Each structure stands twice: as C-alpha cells, then as structure tokens.
Amino acid sequence: MFPDSTSSASFPPADQARFLRLAFDYSASLSMVLTPDGMVASVNRATLFLSGLDQAQVTGQRFTELPWWKADNAPEAQVARCMAGEKVRFEAEVAAHRVEFTVTPVFAEPGHLEALVATGQDIGVRKFIESEMRAREEVFSLIEENIDDLIAVLDREGRRLFNSRSYRRVLGDERIVPGQYSFDAIHPEDRERIRAVFQRVVESGKGAREEYRYMLSDGSVRFIESQSNVIFDAQGEVSRVVVIGRDITERRLAEEAFQRVVSLQQAIMRVTTGAVLYVRDRHLHWMNDGWCHMVGYTREEMEGVSMQAFFPSEAEFLAARTAIYDAAGRARAEPHVVYYRRRNGEVFPTLVTGAPFDPQRPELGNVFSMTDITSLIEAQQEVKRLNADLTRRVEERTAELQAANHHLTAEIAERERYELALRQSEEKYRLVVEYANEGLAVAQGPCLKFANAKCVALIGRPLEEIYRTPFIEFIHPDDRPRIVENYRRRLAGDTVENHYTFRVLRLDGERRWLQISAVAIEWEKQPATLNFLSDVTERKDAEDALLHSETRFHAMFNNAAVAMSLADPQGRFLEVNDCWARTLGYGVEEFAGMTIFDITHPEERPTSQQNMGRLMDKQVSATRMEKRYLRKDGSVVWVDVAVTPIYDRDGTIEAMVGGFVEITERKRAEEEIRRALEKEKELNELKSKFVSMTSHEFRTPLSTILSSAELLEHYADKLSPADRAEILHSIQMAVGRMTSLLEDVLVIGRVEAGKMHFSPAPLDLNEFCGGLANEFKRHLSATQRLEFRAEAGCAEVPADAKLLHHIFGNLLSNAIKYSPDGGEIAFSLTCRADVAQIEVADQGIGIPAEDQERLFETFHRAGNVGNISGTGLGLSIVKHAVDLHGGTIGVTSAVGQGTRFTVRLPVSRED
Template sequence: MPDISKPTLRQKFWLRTKLPFWTGGLVTASITILVETLRQSGIIIPIPFLLVILAVLLTASIDGLKTGMISSAVWAIYVIYATTVPFGPPTLTGGPVQVISGILAVLLVAMRQGWVKDQVDKRTKKLKQTIEQLNNEIAEHQQTEAALRQSEELLRRVFNEAPVGMALADKDYRFFKVNRILTEMLGYTESELIGMTFIDITYPEDLNETNSFIQHLHKGQIGSFRLTKRYLKKNQEILWANVTVIALQDEKGELIDMGMVEDITEGKKTFEALQQSEARYRAIVEDQTELICRFQADGTLTFVNDAYCRYFGKQRSELIGYNFVQFIPVEDQEIPSQIVNSLSWEKPISTGETRVISAEGTICWQQWTSRILFDEQGNFIEYQAVGRDITKLKQAEAEVRTALAKEKEISELRSKFVSLVSHEFRTPLTTIQSSAQILERYSNRLSEEKKISHHYRIQRGVERITKLLDEVLLIGKAEAGKLKFEPAPMDLVAFCYELVESQRISASPKHTLTFIERFLGNSRSEGAYAQMDGNLLEHILTNLLSNAIKYSPEGGTIEFELICNSQSATFRIQDNGIGIPPEDLGQLFESFKRASNVTNIPGTGMGLAIVKQCVDLHRGTIAVDSELGVGSTFTVTMPLHCAN
C-alpha cells in the first residue's frame, strides 16, 4: 500500500482557511444568499428551486459530478431549513436576524462541503494508488510465474540433457525420475529404473558406505555428499562413478534426493593401468644400485630412489622438496649448475663427475648422467640424473698415476743408480787396474815399499767394490722384503768399541772419533747385554759413522754416544760436517736419494735407505737434526731385547 503522510498542524490550518474559497463553495454560497434574500422578500415562486438546480449543474460543470452531488446534499439541507423558518418581508426584529442566520448556515454548509470534498479527494487518490500497486503486484506475480515456468523448463532440459546421469529419488530411496544418460550408463530402460532403488544397482561392497552417507543426509547432518563408488549394470558389469547427492524438498515439503552420476570407468581403467606401469617403473628404479633423482631448475628434488636415500643416509621425506647441493662440497657446488645449464633440446644429455659428502661424512666421487625432460609440446618439465659411485675407480686412477710416477721415478733413479754405481765401480777398478799394470811391468824396478803400497791399493779397491755389491744386494733384499732379521745375544759396548776402532783406521788424521757410553737406571753389565741382529746393527752404525766422516771434509770431531736403559738402546752420532738442507730431510731415507749439497762427494744414495730398513726390522726409530754448515746428528733408538 502507498504511504500517505498525515498533514501537519500548519497544513491543517491552511486547509480549513482556504475551504470557503474553493470554487464549488463560493458558487453554492452565492446562490444560497440570493435565494434566501428572495425568499425573505416574499417571493414564493419556484425560482429559488430553479436556482438550486442551476447551482447543482454549475457546480458539477466546474468541479465535476462528484462536487455536484455534494452540492445536492447541501441544498437538501437548505430546503429543510427554508421550510422550517417562516419568511416574509424583513423586519427590524426578525428579518435581518433570519437573513444573517441563513447566510451563516449556508457558509457553514459550504465550508463543510469543502472539507468533505478534500477527504473524498484523499480517499480517491489513496484508492488509485492502491489499485496501481495492486496492478503492479499482479504484473510482478505474472512475471514471476513466467520466470518460474521458464526456470522449470530450463531445469527440465538440464536434467534431461545433462552430460551426466541424473535421478530423483524419494525418501525411501526409490527413483521416480531419471534421465537418458543414466539409463544408457546402466543399460536399463527408463521404465525399468523407475521404481528401483539405489540399493538395487549398487555394488555390494560399496553398499555400507553409501547407506551411511544417505542416513546422514536424511537426518539433516549434511546437505550433500560426494563419493566414488561402483554400480552394477544390467549385464552385471561394473560401472565406476563419481556420485554427488543433494537433499531437496518438493512443493509439499517432502524430502527428495537428487543424484548426479559421472561415469569414470574408462578413467579408472586408465588410472589403474598407469598405476601398474608406475609400479613397474618404480620397481625397476628402486631395484637399481645407481642413484636416481629428479629435480627442478633450482636444484629442488622432486624424486629420489631408495639407493639415493641409502647413500646419503636420509629418508625420502628429508630429501623431497630440498636442494641437492647440500651434499656437495662448497668448492664443487658450481659444477652441477654448469652441467644442467649446458643441457638443451639439441643436447639433452650430459655426463660429469663431482665430489659428494656421503652419509658417513666422507668425500666420495660420483659420476652423474643428467638429462633434461620436455613434454610433448617441447615445454621444460624437470631434470633427471643417474649417478654411480666412482670413488674406488678414482682411487685406482690415483694409485695408477702414483705408480706411474713412482715407476718413472724408479726408472730415473735406476738410471741414476747405474750411473752412480758405474762411477763408483770405475774408480776402484781403475785403481786396481793401474796398480796391477805397474806391478806387472815395473815389478823388478819397484822397491818393496812401493810394491806393498800398490798391493794395498788393489786390496782397498777390491774391498770398496765388495762393499758396493753388498749394498746393492742388501737394498734389493730390503725392498723385496727378503732381508733376514736374526737377533742374537750380544755385548753392545764391546760391539761399539770394535766398530769405532775399525772406523778410526779408515779415517783421516784430521778426523777425531770419540765413543761415550752411558747407562740409565742399571749397571754397565746389565745395560751392555742386548739381543739384536749384529749384521744389521753393523750396517746401521757403519753407514752413519762413515757418512759422518765422509761429509765432514774439513775434519772435526765425530761423537758416538751409546745410551742404555732397561728397555732400549739409543745410538747418537754427531758430526761437524756440511749439514743437510731442510728441503732434503723428507726424502733422506729413500733409495738413491742424496742431499742437494753433496754433488762433489761420492756416494750411491743407498746407505741411509739401508739404515732405515734395518732400523724398521728392529722396530726402532731414526731421527735427524741438521743445520747447514754446522753439522748433523742422527739418533737411532731400538728395543734392547728384540724378538725374532
């Protein structure tokens, strides 16, 4: 209904004030005054009544039929008044009073007529508005009905022509409407499905789950549900479907179920085939001993096989989603990036080697074959890499390189040794040959003293050659591990005294050889007794003493000190010779190695190597302390009692 607001107090006052001045009121009042004047003058002709009719007609023509009818009612009241009030010539007492009272009555009636007209106008306007609103509501209702019919038609078409199976069922699960697609899916006709329930077509193993959802739906606990289930077709084949069921109400408020059935049988078969294929692929991948992984361009792992997990000691969940560079040493982390950045459509495969950190924290070598993967449209997917541990191969390569370098070094040393030995043999042989020729050619001319001197030179040359041969044989046995170790009881002090005396005979007069013996915590007799290999000990001490003399060309004192305690014996030999350069100390005990400052002093480089082998057989140690131009000190410590 339209909202008609009530007039205010000011509006009501103005309305009452202007009512006498309405056209209908003025006409009625004017004619009434004229008729009343004539009547008071004694005119009894029907002119007043004719004027009444004229006033009604005039009012109707000015303000309409409705106002004319109101005027008729007003004049009916006036006629009643006129018949009750006597009329005649006006008098001082009665005439004016009657005229004035008549005029006032007419004016009051006219004012009332205006107020009634105003109320009628308001009611008429309100009625028009109500009728207009009612017409609008009728039009809207008609439009709603049309839209509803259109919507129902659209829903009917959607239901019947939907690309999925659709059905409506009552609260007892019985179908009362199905579409064509559903009948084609299940192999039933529409008439066969109508009246059946979903229980009749549900695969038995899926019935409990479906029942549970339906009961929750009917109890109002859920508004809809969706599940994947199996149906039995008319020919008893299985139909896989995604089912959506929604609870609705019909026009009577009764509960109905609307179901939508999407056939996914082919997709299910494809998915199962894909799963089987993936399972076979995964079994192949997981059975591989090689490390297999897939990763994005930024190195984030998307797949790893069991071998990869075992190698790095991680669970798959600790690897997927993380970057593989965590297993690569910092200095090598650019290598994988360089490998994958070199891959392209034209060059999809690349092989490279890099170091990795294993589960034990050790550095290992891996060889990776990386491949870039694209989809059918040529868009990049990810990278795949297959790695294998080549640590042993790398170690073997390093050993081969070391062996080759050693072989080369040995070959060079052998050549150098042959040269040295040839030189060392040539010198005594030359001496022997020279002295022999002199004795042969000039024996009758030489004095006995000269002959003895030449015989001594020949004897010394033979001894030197014999010593060289012994050293060569000894170093050969030592390197072949065939050097015999035969410890026996011996008196160390007497052994050392005898050795010192023999060295004094061969030393030049400018060399002084001293021997000192010290015993710590025991008597001389206890400390002097030892069990060592005398032959090997002689090689040790003879080489060290002869070297001390040989490498002290300017002469000086050679100190030989024996220090014994209850457990070990220490032999310390100190000279004032040329000393050994610091850079040569590390290779001093290797075969055929000599210090770089002994080029003018003869030697084979075998002596200290033999000494080291002999000390090792005694399970002892040897140390050297040397300073260029000052001298060297060799210290040998061995157990006092050695077992064979």
C-alpha cells in the same frame, strides 16, 4: 523453435514460475539470459558465486564487457557468430576458474532473434586430471628411457602384454613381441624352475625375486635378476604379473672376481589441496592448512589430539565413526555429511570422503578429505524460507484483492499484464531450462514428472518411456540402494549427501556416470525433489586411467633394482624407493625432510650444487657424475649418479628424478691399481738409480786398476821399487773400494729380500767402539781429527758385531767423507740402565731439511753432496741394522754446521 519436451507433463499453473525460477537460480551450471544485442538480462547464483560478483555488477552489462574478461580474451567474435544464428562453444578464465561456455541463439519465430542463452561448466577438474595424466605419462616415459631395467607385463599364462624398450637397448633382442610366451627365451636348465615360480606367484598373489639365464638370438647367455609382482582385478583375482628384470651378467662376473655386491635404489609424492587429515587410532597425526583455517586451531595445537575433540558431542562422534569407518577400521570411500565444531564453538557441516593409508595395513590409519558445505545447507534453508515468504505474500495479496473489490476492473487489467509478463518470464526460463547444459528432473513417487532435453539425452531413452517407467530401472543395480535411500531421506526432510555419482544404463547399452545434486520441493502440492544431473563419464574414466597409471608407475618405481629418488627443485626428497634407502642404511621414511646435500660427502657438495644450478638454469638437460654419499653410519659409498629434471606444462622444473649405481668396489680396485703402479714406478726408479750408481762407482776404481796395470806392464823395469809399491797400493785401494761397494749391494739385496742375518752375542761396546775409532783414524786427512769418548761401566750388550760394524763404520765413513774442510769428528758412547746411546757428530756440510725425511731410503743422496762420491746405500743399511737390534736412529743437522747421528740400542733383549 524448440522441441516441446514437457508435453507429457505440463506445468501446473501455480508452480510454473516458481519451478522455473528455482531451476534457473539453483542450477550448478553458470546460466545467463542475454538480450538480442548481447546485454545480460538475468543471471543465476552459480554464475555470481563463481565470478565473485554481485547482481548489480552483471545485470544490465554487455556480456563481452563483464569484469571477469581479460583485455585480450573477451568473446566478441563468438557472440557475434551467435547473434548471426550459430550455436558457439568456447573456453575462458573466470575468476581463476577454467570455464567452458555454450551460447545458444533463441528464435521466437524464424528469422526473429528472441534472446541468447549462455551456460557454462567449470572444467578445471577435468583439465587438472588431463594435466596429471600427461605428467604421469612423462615421468613414466622418462623412467623407461633412462633406466636399463627390463620391464614386462604378462598375463596369467606367461604371455607378454607389454615390453619396455630396454629389452632391445640392453639385450639387443629383436625377437620379443607381445603375445609371445616369456619362458621361450629362458635357458632350458632354468625354464621349468621359473615356470613353477611364475605359477606360484599367480596362485598365491605374492611376488618373488629370482635369477635365471636368458638366451639371446645369437646363442649367447645373459644372467637376469627379476622381481615379479601381481596386479589384481576388481574381483581380487590376479590379472597381470609385472616382471622387472635387470641384466646382472657383469655383476655375476664381478662377484666371481672380486666378491662384490652392487645394491641399487629411488620415489614420487602426492600433492593434495583442500582440507586433508591423516588419522591413526582415532587421533589426528597430520593436517593441511585448509583444516587449520576450517576449525581455527594451529597445527601444533592439533597434532596427536583425539578427533572426538572436534565434534559437538560424543553421540555425534560415535555416529560419524560408524558412518565413515568399516568394521576393519578403514575409511569408507563414499562421501558423508559430518558436523564438526570450530574453536569459537560454532558447529558447521562438512562433506567427508576417506581412504585407507594402506588398504592391506589398517593399523597405518586413514586419510580424509573434507569440504565445508555450510553455504549449501544455508541455501537449502533459504529456499524453504522463500517458499514460506512467497506463500505469505500470496495470502496477503488475496486479502488485499478482496478488500479492494471496487478496483476489480483495474486489477483485472493489471493481472492480465502481470500474466503476460509471467508467461514471457516462464517462456524465458523454460528456454533456460530446456537449453541448460545440465540435466534437470523432477522426481515424485517412483517416476520422473519432468525432464528437460539435457536430462533426456543423459538418460538415453525416449521422453515417454522416462515418464512412465520407474526411474530406478534406469540406474545401475549396484547404485540403486544408495539412490533409493537418499531419495527417501530427502523427502523425509533428513540431511542427505548432496553431491555424489551414480551410473545410468542407456537404451543403447552404454553405461554413463552422472553426478547428482538435489533439493526437496513441492510439485503439484506434493513432496518431490528437483535434481540437477551432469555427465562426468569422461572425468571418471580419466580418474580410472590416472589410478591405473599411478599403479603401474609405483609398481615399477618401488620394485626397480636401481636406486631411485624423486626430489623437488631445492633437492629435498619427495620420495625414495627401497633400494635407495637400503644402500644408504636408512629407512624409506627417514628421508622425509632430508635433502640430497645431507647425504653428499662434504668435499662433493660444491660440485653437486654447481651441477644442480646448471640443471635449474637449463644449461644441461641431464647430469651424471661419480661422487661420494654418506651412509647413516657415517661410512662412505661411491656412486655413479644420474639426475633428470621433470617439467610442468609451462616448462618449469617441478621435480628431479635421480638414480645411482654403487661403484665402491670399482673405486677400491682403481685405488689398488694406482698404488701398484706407483710401486712399480718406484721400483723402476730404484733400478735406474742402481744402474747409474754402479756404473759410476765402478768406473773410477776400474780406471785406477787399468791405468796402474798398464804402467806396470809397460814401465815396470823403469820404475823404482817405491813407485811400484805405490802403484800396487793404489790397485789394492781400488779393489778394496769395489769390494766395499759390492758388499753394500749384497747387504741391501739381503735387506730387501728379508734375508739379512742377525746373530746377537754379548759384546763389550766400549772395546768395540774404541777399536773402530782407531781403525778409522787411519783414514783422516791432515785437517781432521777423531775423538772417542766413553763413559766407564758400560756392561756387555747382546749385539751382532758385524752389523754394528756396518752401522758405525758407515756413520764414521760419512762423517769423514762429508767434512772436506776438516774439523773434529766426535764419537761418543753413553750407557744407561736400559739403553746404550752412541753418537757420531761432525762439522761438515750438513744435510738440507728437505732431504732429511728421505735420508734412509735406498739410493737417496742429499742435494748438496756435489762431486763427493757415494752410493746412497749406506744409511739404508744402517737403518735396517738398527731395526734388527730393536734400536732407534735419529738425526739433527743444518747445512754448513754439521750433522749428529744418535743410535740407541737396548742393553738387554727379550727373545
């Protein structure tokens, strides 16, 4: 049996059936009445609307065999338990909606099951909010675990309320606990300055960036860079200060050594469904597909168009503007009913809610969410039409009864049967109303005339008090004006917002959020409203928690000293923070539509795509690499980047969080070190070559001198004068060779030290070259010949005769030395107006092509010289001597065909 919650306000006999039927049909909850064996006897409109079925597809069907159940989730066991007398509750999918069902057994008398009442609530919104909260917390946890920022939340006095785990991970400091004054760990010389800055932040409500020294428990000091931001309470007062710090000790040391500045950067995005508009200066700048479908225009046709174009008239536009905007041009959060016009001219009603894009900057415009409520308005009109139709039918029936008085007896019997059925129907609908999972109340005048059990539970007061006390006293004072105005206008027949929330004050002091929808009806022939109430406290608390979580996350994300970004699985940026944009030379808004590959250096893209693929295939849980990014101006920046995926509740990657540290200066230092090592290696190789060359080149003449000296020492008296002269000549030749070698070493030493002496004086090249040719003819073998050719009329040129002797002496010596098979050596002089050209050509072994590029390097010798002696110094000396004259030297050669050196000297010099 059920408690009689209507005892203080009995139903008027003429209105009972109509009221109960209206309450059942227009309840926002899914409602069904089942027979004791589980067959559907009645179903309301909300059930048909949500499931997409019609009356015939549901009524008369077994509840557990309805089309919306999947093969594996029909509630057979739950219904069986209910038939056994147990009230059951379970969740199930109905036409893509998550619904919480409550099935209650109804007993006419103990032990006799009369019916089953099944009610349901769409809990998709609550599930979505819970999912969003879990996702936000997961992102927050990932960021807290993967960044080294020191995050603290302080109260107005500077006491710690929250510390990130990075305090222990980065600083290794175990002393930091909530409730501790944050100033205690600051270096004494910085403490009062930071305390004063903190006080200014609290008083002004504006954040500040500061650097200070932090004292660790072991007495060591770390440099910290921090950014403080404030969190306001509902009254606009500063309640919390968020301080995000970073250990910049290494950076400070690097700045002193290399004068580097390391900049760091990152973001997230919102996903909105339904009809959403972004309006600035009363013009439409962005809309989603829901709005396009709603009004019948394409996105391209509507961008930049005035919102007035979508209103039926200018008066409607002005009225809507007054309703949905405040004096500063910000959108109001309260829902409003606004009429718009479709492309085909049809006018339709919408429920509009809005929010400013940035509450502090009204000029950035507003975001609006809209719901088409045409069906709701039509339903209200249908109720009025049915009332009129019912009245007409009753009048017709009365006339028929008067005309058919002779059938009165039969009619009375029929009426008794009808009244019995009506009482049974009333009882059935009364059970539905009493056990509905939604509060039902009839308001007339200042008080409630009817309230079901659920309504009594929601208000939290005795039924007698509810009936005798004006209902406005149960409502929170801040919500009373809205409730009273909507109630007055609804009774007057005006169009009023039909779904909104308000707070009730229960007798136990608890505050609960209720959502109301209402229709105007007649109660005892007087105007009244039928109200449907649902408890949405958990949803509102979840929304508040979600808002707080988003505020905390965005405070960390946007003020992090690390470059951070959020991208979709294809690498397209969803959001970046200021540090990310600033390091790459962009504005934050410029990253819209860009991908991570757009800023990646072309040479790095294959590797980046490969790493991205490994993340998406879940081969790795995160990735980190050093790579090059391209700034907006095209310059290259080296970064150390880490990427971590974010998974949804199905385990699918829905986004990726990335962060990087700029390492351009470190890379530049590494390159300088590498070049220095290569230079050192080259010097070591030169030293080894020099030692090897000198030991080899000095050994032969020394051996000659030693052997000749021994011959003279032991056999001088036995040798003829000619033999002794020959031995002395060989000693002289060996000494001359050593002297020449030492001279080359000394010259190359002066060249390397930049101390080679250059003393130009007027010189007759014809005479100089001719004398040099005669000098070297004495060194020719029997198969070699030296030809000198010179044009007449060569003027004197400014030159250093000693250096010219090094140049052409080395070239002639090499031509003779590397022509072992003989042949002609051509030595020629040609003069032009501004240049003198001297060539030395031989028919010797030639120079391989691969050696020609390094021909003038110190100690380098061609690979085909074999056993021919040489130091590898001569051509290096030649090149430096030519450079001192401001001239050039070139070579053409082929292996086995000979070599030609061409020296060009300027005829005049500019001192």
